[in-house]
Every structure is written in C-alpha cells, then in structure tokens.
Amino acid sequence: MVLSDYAHLLPAYRSHAELSDNERIAWIRADRWLETAQANSALIRLEDLLSYPPRDRMPCLLLYGDTGMGKTKIIRKFLRNHPAIFDRGTGETVMPVVAMQMPAEPLERDVYGELLNALGAPGPSSDAAFRLKSVCRSLMRRMGVRMLVIDEIHAMLTGTFRQQRIFLNVIRFLANDLKVPLICAGTDLAQQALLTDPQLAERFEAFHLERWSNNQRLTQLLSxxxxxxxxxxxxxxxxxxxxxxxxxLTDGVTVRIFRLMETVATDAIHNGSECITADSFSREDLVLPLVSMARHSERSLHRRSAR
Ligand SMILES: Nc1ncnc2c1ncn2[C@@H]1O[C@H](COP(=O)(O)OP(=O)(O)O)[C@@H](O)[C@H]1O
Ligand SMILES: [Mg+2]
Structure with a gap:
C-alpha cells in the first residue's frame, strides 16, 4: 500500500483502511477520545483551576449539560492527563485529581465513603459521618490532592427534599473546607438544584456544554x-x-452524533460504498436505533427517579 492512497484520512490512520471489514468495523465502534471545541475549552478551564494557588475560598466549577453531551468523557480525559503516581521512595501515592462517584443515595456518610473509595482507602462504612469526614480530609492532604471531581451530581435529585438539603451542605463543606477546587458535573437539573443554594451559587462558575447546532463547529466534528x-x-x-x-436525527446531542456517524460508517463498509455522503443519512431505518436509544435513556432516568 502507498500511504498517500488514502489522502482523505489523517496520516496516522491511513494504514487502518487496509484492514479487513470486520477489523475496520470494530475500530469504528471502539471507544476513543476526540477533541471537540467545547471539550477542549472545558479541559483548559479545568487545567486553569488545577493550577490555582490554595486560598480560603477556592473557585468551583459546575460542568453541566444534557445526558450524552460528553461530561464524563471530559473528566476521564482530564484524569488521564493527571494520573495518580506511586512514589517508590516515600511509599506514598500522589493523586492530584480525585474523581468520586455519587453514592446511590445522597446520604452524607455515603458521600464520604465514596470519597474514601476514590482515594483508594475504603473505610469501615459503619463509621459516623464526622469521623469519615476527618479521615478524608487528612488523606487528601497527605496524597497531595489538588482537585476534587464529583460526576453525576444530579443523582442527588433522587433523594427526598431533606436529603437534598443535607447533600448540598456536604457539597458546601467540601467546597469550603478542603481548600481545593471542587468540580461537579451533571445535567441541567443538577445546575438548578445547586444554584438554589445562594452560597453555592456564588462559589460555582458554570460551564455549559451546549448541544450542537448548524454551524462550522458541527462541520468540524463531522470532518x-x-x-x-x-x-x-x-x-x-x-x-x-x-x-x-x-x-x-440527533437533536445535537454528542453521543447520538457519534453513534449516528458510526452507524453510517459501518453501513458504508457493509454496502461497499466506502464513503459517507448525504445519501448515507437517508436510509429509512436509520432513525430507529436512535429513537430507541433516546427512549432507553429516558427509561433509565425514570427508574432512577422512582427509587
Ligand atoms: N470527546 C469525545 N470523544 C469521543 N467520544 C465522545 C466524546 N464526547 C462524547 N462522546 C461519546 O458520547 C458518549 C457519552 O458521553 P458521556 O461523557 O458519557 O456523556 P455525559 O457524561 O455528558 O452523559 C461517550 O460514551 C462517547 O461515546
Ligand atoms: Mg456522565
């Protein structure tokens, strides 16, 4: 093969075009990171917060947008850029960025339990919240944590009103007491919930991941x-x-655009056309997987909020 044969592909990807159909389809469907304009701005913002010198009131960031807009992807990418490092000399792990899961229920003790998990030190879950809290604090200091990320913050909305208030208190504590920037990611509903607390509203800068629209950015993504x-x-x-x-077909939601493009690319291999054109999107049954995908995610949200 002469690599210039596939001049429409980036040089590093040209040799992939020689693979078998099945291998190419597997490649198309594989998980990958693609730098988009908005994701890139979000990463720059996170980078900026990470280099913030410690002070009494650290700035916080709420990364919000619809499900499937790429929030978790951005956080994972940021974590890969700032991995935990085990120091053989001291025998200690340095973890510049800690990303924790939301607990199944927004209970104070479970929040600290999840934080301990993220620090690689799952504690006895029977301990009282105040005790877990102080363990978290000293561990974070020892491990050189400079940023705390909580994804799926909207899960707090599954709690009762009282639980939600308590959870917002926990967030306020984390934001005020740890002296590291707190990054929360969640849906627009989470943004509303967080901003009902005036103190938090004051501390959090918001970064909205907007749906794709008919402009040059979308062309860039497709290209x-x-x-x-x-x-x-x-x-x-x-x-x-x-x-x-x-x-x-996608309402401008990132995950749907990726799935749609993967679908038409796979079709292009199956039907032998080997390219994506306007016609690729006109197939009658193309809409079906996307619609069922949307229904599926609505259902799973429903299940959650019914809990
Ligand atoms: N920057 C990106 N690069 C590659 N794939 C992406 C990117 N952003 C989103 N995706 C696709 O969309 C899916 C959903 O993204 P995710 O980060 O889970 O969304 P959210 O957390 O906002 O609900 C991902 O699994 C991936 O397939
Ligand atoms: Mg997510």
Whole structure:
C-alpha cells in the first residue's frame, strides 16, 4: 500500500483502511477520545483551576449539560492527563485529581465513603459521618490532592427534599473546607438544584456544554470523524444538507452524533460504498436505533427517579 492512497484520512490512520471489514468495523465502534471545541475549552478551564494557588475560598466549577453531551468523557480525559503516581521512595501515592462517584443515595456518610473509595482507602462504612469526614480530609492532604471531581451530581435529585438539603451542605463543606477546587458535573437539573443554594451559587462558575447546532463547529466534528474512520473513499459531510439531517436525527446531542456517524460508517463498509455522503443519512431505518436509544435513556432516568 502507498500511504498517500488514502489522502482523505489523517496520516496516522491511513494504514487502518487496509484492514479487513470486520477489523475496520470494530475500530469504528471502539471507544476513543476526540477533541471537540467545547471539550477542549472545558479541559483548559479545568487545567486553569488545577493550577490555582490554595486560598480560603477556592473557585468551583459546575460542568453541566444534557445526558450524552460528553461530561464524563471530559473528566476521564482530564484524569488521564493527571494520573495518580506511586512514589517508590516515600511509599506514598500522589493523586492530584480525585474523581468520586455519587453514592446511590445522597446520604452524607455515603458521600464520604465514596470519597474514601476514590482515594483508594475504603473505610469501615459503619463509621459516623464526622469521623469519615476527618479521615478524608487528612488523606487528601497527605496524597497531595489538588482537585476534587464529583460526576453525576444530579443523582442527588433522587433523594427526598431533606436529603437534598443535607447533600448540598456536604457539597458546601467540601467546597469550603478542603481548600481545593471542587468540580461537579451533571445535567441541567443538577445546575438548578445547586444554584438554589445562594452560597453555592456564588462559589460555582458554570460551564455549559451546549448541544450542537448548524454551524462550522458541527462541520468540524463531522470532518474530524471522517478523517479517522477507516473508509477507503473520501466522504462528503460538509454540506448544509448533511448538517441539517444530522441535527434532525440527533437533536445535537454528542453521543447520538457519534453513534449516528458510526452507524453510517459501518453501513458504508457493509454496502461497499466506502464513503459517507448525504445519501448515507437517508436510509429509512436509520432513525430507529436512535429513537430507541433516546427512549432507553429516558427509561433509565425514570427508574432512577422512582427509587
Ligand atoms: N470527546 C469525545 N470523544 C469521543 N467520544 C465522545 C466524546 N464526547 C462524547 N462522546 C461519546 O458520547 C458518549 C457519552 O458521553 P458521556 O461523557 O458519557 O456523556 P455525559 O457524561 O455528558 O452523559 C461517550 O460514551 C462517547 O461515546
Ligand atoms: Mg456522565
């Protein structure tokens, strides 16, 4: 193969076009990180907060947007950029960024339990909240934690009103007491809940992940996808018609755009066309997996809030 054969692909991805159909389909469906304009701005913001010198009131950030907009992806990428490091000399682990899960129920003790888990030190869950709290505090200091991230903060909305108030208190404590920036990620509902607390509203800067719309950014996203998908012919995805169709099918939600593009790329391999064009999006049954996907996520949210 002459690598310049696949001039429509980025050089590093050209050799993939030579793989078998099955291998290429597996590659298309594999999990990957793609730098998008908004994700990049969010990462720059996080980087900036991480380098913030300790002071009494550390700035906090709420990364919010609809389910599937890429919040968790951004956090995972940031964690990969700042991994925990085990120091053989001291025998201690340094963990610049800690990302914790939301507990199944927004109970104070469980929040600290999850934080201990994230620090790699699951404690006796029978301990009282105040005790877990102080263990967390000293561990974080010892491990050189400079940022705490809590994803899926909207899970607090499954709690009773009282639990939600208590949970907001916990967040306030974490934001005030730990002297590290606190990053919360969640849906727009979480943003509303967090901002009902005036103190938190004052501390948190909000970063909204906006849905994709009919503009150059969307063209950029589609173009970067087709520059890495191992198809053998050049695709044509820069027309306004393609943008409109993609938005119609996905409502501008990141995960749906990725799934849609993966679907049409896989189709292009199956049907031998080897490229994505406006026609790729006109197949009748294309809508079905997307619609069922949307229903599925609504259902799972429902299940959660019914708990
Ligand atoms: N920057 C990105 N690069 C690659 N895939 C992404 C990116 N952002 C979102 N995705 C796709 O969308 C899916 C949902 O993203 P996720 O971060 O879980 O959304 P959220 O946490 O906002 O609900 C991911 O599993 C991935 O397939
Ligand atoms: Mg998420």
């Amino acid at each position: 970067s996808l087709v520059s890495i998908f191992p198809l053998r012919q050049p695709s044509a995805v820069t027309s306004p018609a393609v943008r409109r169709r993609v938005l119609e």
